[in-house]
Amino acid sequence: xxxxxxxxxxxxxxxxxxxxxxxxxxxxxxxxxxxxxxxxxxxxxxxxxxxxxxxxxxxxxxxxxxxxxxxxxxxxxxxxxxxxxxxxxxxxxxxxxxxxxxxxxxxxxxxxxxxxxxxxxxxxxxxxx
Numbered sequence: 001x002x003x004x005x006x007x008x009x010x011x012x013x014x015x016x017x018x019x020x021x022x023x024x025x026x027x028x029x030x031x032x033x034x035x036x037x038x039x040x041x042x043x044x045x046x047x048x049x050x051x052x053x054x055x056x057x058x059x060x061x062x063x064x065x066x067x068x069x070x071x072x073x074x075x076x077x078x079x080x081x082x083x084x085x086x087x088x089x090x091x092x093x094x095x096x097x098x099x100x101x102x103x104x105x106x107x108x109x110x111x112x113x114x115x116x117x118x119x120x121x122x123x124x125x126x127x128x129x
Contacts, residue, residue, distance in 0.1 A: 002029045003063070003101045005094075005110035006039040008129065013040070013053050024129060025109060031061045033100040035093050064100045074099035078118055087117040098124050 002025050011019045021027070037057045044050035064071050075095035082089045089095060094114035101108045107125040108115050119126045 001031050001104070001106050002127075003033060003097065003104075003106040003108050004030050004036070005097060005108055005112055005115065006036050007110050007112040009036065009040045009057075010043065011111070013044075013049070015049075031063050031104075031106065032057060033063050033097060034065055034067060035096045035100070037062070039093060063104045063106070067096070071096065071099045071103065074102060078102075078122055081121045082117050085121050087120060089114045089117055094118070098122070101125070 004021070004025070008019075008021065011017050012021050021030075040057055041050065041054055044053060075092065075098070078095045078098055079089055079092055091112075091114055094112065095118070098108065098115065098118045100106070102122060102124055105125075107127055109127050109129065111129055115124065115126045116128060118124050
């Protein structure tokens, strides 16, 4: 199963993009989590586009809903481990997304250097595009 990160969804929903998600991964394998949904949806200005994206995002299987304190503790541990290893993780939300992926044995499909850093300090499976 594949957890598609916000960095990929932004490209997918961009009007001028020719990015084809289905050429990269089978949509039947795609799941999401609440932090990704929040990041994606908060970026929409246009209400109609927001409605389409909201319906699409909430139609996907959602892992770790509701978010438990164990997810947050793992995200904290990831952030602190990266820092101790001398790696900069710019977004604590990426640590939450990584924690969701780790707890569910998911591969993160991304275009965000934070996940590459997290994969260096944890057994996080990542696929960068």
